[in-house]
Amino acid sequence: MENYTEFEYNLLSHKLSERVKELECLYSISRIARHHKSDLEKCLNEIIVEIPKGWQFPDKVSAFLSYGETSIGTKPNGEKFQTTSFQLTNGNKAELVVYYKTKDVGYIEQPFLYEEQFLLNQIGYEIQSLIEIEIKNQNERLIQQRLRKEDKLNLLSEITAGIAHELNTPLTNIMGYAQLLIDRETDLQKIADLEKVLKSSNHASAIVKKLMYFSCEIPSSFKDEDLNVLVKESVDLLKIQLKEKSISVSFRMDEKLPKLKMDSIQFAQVIFNLVLNAIDAMEENGKLILTTRRVNKEVRFVITDNGIGMTEEELKLLFQPFYSKKRNASGTGLGLPVSRGIIQAHQGRIEIDSEVGKGTSVTIILKV
Known part of the structure; x- marks a missing residue:
């Protein structure tokens, strides 16, 4: 001991004490991770509370974590801080910050130790591992749901x-x-x-x-068809249903549309289903707008009504077989699943936008 001055001894003792504190912090975080591995939110909240205990002034510092749309802890606001960041496999960036809770720290000669940055990096690595496990589990659950x-x-x-x-x-x-x-x-x-x-x-x-x-039991017969003609002919066959509710129909057709490879019988079924849905959704004197237009290498056919509209929850269920929103109880719940199947057979897709009380817009997108 005679080889050390009292100052050197105190300094060495302080450094040793800080290293022990850092190791205890890492051990505690590992314990929390093991104990709450099935509950990421609770795990990270406890880790954020535990982190300051590894720093030299635990009562004066706090921790904050952000990743994607998630944040844990109180966000720092211009205080002195240390930070580490990492990229997650889902594309989100994460950042872990240790900072002083008060700006009045000018009297502290060395607010953050050099070794504390290494500690922060290690904790960041542990947190990244925990989040990645949760991302992996979420992806596996989604895959299982899709398979089922x-x-x-x-x-x-x-x-x-x-x-x-x-x-x-x-x-x-x-x-x-x-x-x-x-x-x-x-x-x-x-x-x-x-x-x-x-x-x-x-x-x-x-x-x-x-x-x-x-069930895809009807074979398709694709020929060059004029979509505008097919739309007008199909709607004309529904004039009785339109007249019963005094619904006005506006055609906004792009006369320069190219002919498309289509099964006219099957696609007419799609038009019937969508127009009948629109009629059912509208009150007396409703307005139906049918639009065709070309957008680059795609043709878009849009059916817009000013009916009762749908909530986000209802939109999510629309394509489930046997789910029906028809108010007259005549729906089988197969119209939209069948329509989507036919559209997909035409190498197309269907998009639906709706707002309660304002109406619904159904867009069929086909490749030229």
Whole structure:
């Protein structure tokens, strides 16, 4: 001991004390990480509280962590600070800051020790590892959800295909014999009753056809088609439904659209589904706008109504099979899933924007 002056001894003792404090801080953080590894938020909150204990003035410093849209602790505001940053695999940047809680630290000769920066870097590395594990777990959960959803849809597709085939033959027979009886019948009341049978059978047949579309059981026949003509012809077939609610229709067609490779029967089904949805969403004297335009190498077909609109929660459920928002209880919940399937078969996509009380805009985007 005689080789050291009292000052040198005190300095050495202080440095040793600081190193022990730093090691204890790292140990505590590791313990917190092990104890709360399944709850990232709680884990990081406890770590931020623990960090100051590793610095030479623990009662005067505080810690702050930010990554993505998440922040933990009180954000520093111009105080003296140390910082370390790192990049996460999801593209977000993270920053860990240790800072003095008060600006009145001018009397401190050395606010931050050289070794404390290494400690901060090590803690930053530990926090990065914890966040990356959570990102990995979230990605795995998303993948599992998608796989389960795909399995359900595949099973649903097989079930609907079977149902469609089982119903198609007897429905065809019912419609055929009903028409045959109508042709032979002279009693007006019986003819009226048979026409009701035929109408109901046609409605059931339309549902079966939707099931077959949903399960991809109907082959496609693609030819060069004029989208403008197809839209106008399809809407013309719905003039009775439009007239019943006194809905006005405006066509805003780009007359220079190129012809597109389309299955006209299937795409007409899409137009029917979307326009009928718009009609159902509107009150009397509603306004329907149908627009076509070319944008670079894409053609956009937009159906806009001024109906009741939808919430964000309802928009998320729209493409789920058998989910229906129709107010008249006639919806099967297959219209939009079928429509999206047809659009995807045309190498296109569908986008829906809606606002409660203002209306809905459905955009079909097709490649030229």
